[in-house]
Amino acid sequence: MxxxxxxxxxxxxxxxxxxxxxxxxxxxxxxxxxxxxxxxxxxxxxxxxxxxxxxxxxxxxxxxxxxxxxxxxxxxxxxxxxxxxxxxxxxxxxxxxxxxxxxxxxxxxxxxxxxxxxxxxxxxxxxxxxxxxxxxxxxxxxxxxxxxxxxxxxxxxxxxxxxxxxxxxxxxxxxxxxxxxxxxxxxxxxxxxxxxxxxxxxxxxxxxxxxxxxxxxxxxASASALPKHVATARRALRPAIAEDGGTLRDLSVVKLGRTFLLTAYYDPGRPLIAREVDALNLRLIRDARAALPGADVLLLVTEHPRRWPDELDPYG
Known part of the structure; x- marks a missing residue:
């Protein structure tokens, strides 16, 4: 294609x-x-x-x-x-x-x-x-x-x-x-x-x-994509996140040319091995591309959103 x-x-x-x-x-x-x-x-x-x-x-x-x-x-x-x-x-x-x-x-x-x-x-x-x-x-x-x-x-x-x-x-x-x-x-x-x-x-x-x-x-400048694209990306990732049982702490969406770069800040609530992380990441990529052609997803396993809490902020 x-x-x-x-x-x-x-x-x-x-x-x-x-x-x-x-x-x-x-x-x-x-x-x-x-x-x-x-x-x-x-x-x-x-x-x-x-x-x-x-x-x-x-x-x-x-x-x-x-x-x-x-x-x-x-x-x-x-x-x-x-x-x-x-x-x-x-x-x-x-x-x-x-x-x-x-x-x-x-x-x-x-x-x-x-x-x-x-x-x-x-x-x-x-x-x-x-x-x-x-x-x-x-x-x-x-x-x-x-x-x-x-x-x-x-x-x-x-x-x-x-x-x-x-x-x-x-x-x-x-x-x-x-x-x-x-x-x-x-x-x-x-x-x-x-x-x-x-x-x-x-x-x-x-x-x-x-x-x-x-x-x-x-x-x-890597500014955030339009709100409608962010909403579409969030809806696309929701089923896989719900099925895995964790919590999506944050989601950033950046448009670059014809590509959408999604960063999912995900707290699984349990220990994961690398194979499980890869499988979930690939599922998220497939779901995202079905909604936003050309999308890619970076899955970050973390208990925090994109901004660190004040007590952990290295710039604070």
Missing amino acids: ADQIKRIEARSLTLAMWGNLVMAAMGLGAGLWSNSGAVLLDGLFSLIGFFAALVGRRVGLRSDTPPDRDRPFGYAAEEAIFSTFRALSLLGLILFAVANALRTIFNTLSGVPAEPLLYGPMIGYFILIGVVCALLWVSHFLAWRRTGRQSAILRLEMKAAFFDGLITVSAGAGLAAIYVLRDGALAGIAPIGDSLIVLLLCLAAAVVYLGDFRGGLREL
Whole structure:
């Protein structure tokens, strides 16, 4: 099953890689030809998408590699690192685009004439890019669903394809409105209309990718998983704990990429031999994976929760 998921993910990311490369070439070419910062920004988003798909394909192929000497906790963290730095690179591009748009607006208001927009190259560009984004979104969605909705990489690429398409449609609609009303209702802002569209698109993009960046940082900082995941994990472990007869003193759940790392602080209330501990741990792993695909469980036999009592606290 894991190999099948990798193949599905790799095929979808390969398609995304070449699709984004084509869109980047079209966007950069059409943006420079038409003097449109909005179209150029769209092309730069696609260029980052190309490199993201290239790296994401490699990360996806090794994300579930078991622990070894170099990575004693496995390779799941690479997916969280990828998601975080992909969002960070897009936020950097957004800051660059905002600075450039503000500079253009300032220069125009100061009397420096802006380069006139050439609307001809934009028509075909917006139509073709909209179609490609829609096809990529469908491809990623179907692949994500076939992998059991586990892949954070596919989910991020699906969101990126949707947002890239939304940027394209929004930019096209805004520039069309400026073209139609440049001598009428929008005459006052027509010279800086392209830059205003860039600012609006950057604002919308910042909201989306700040959320992805914060989510990636939470995972890298080993913050607790969402309450719904903690509740699901607790319900999954409850039958085995009840059957063994001990007490679950505490349970921590950390999400890392597509993996959930559960630490069960378990007081059996009786002496246990290593074989019994192993058998219970394997049962907990099977039950956890049935509820949270990709989960792993570390069973700690202890009479205390994750925090030592004050009288035993080595930091106290």
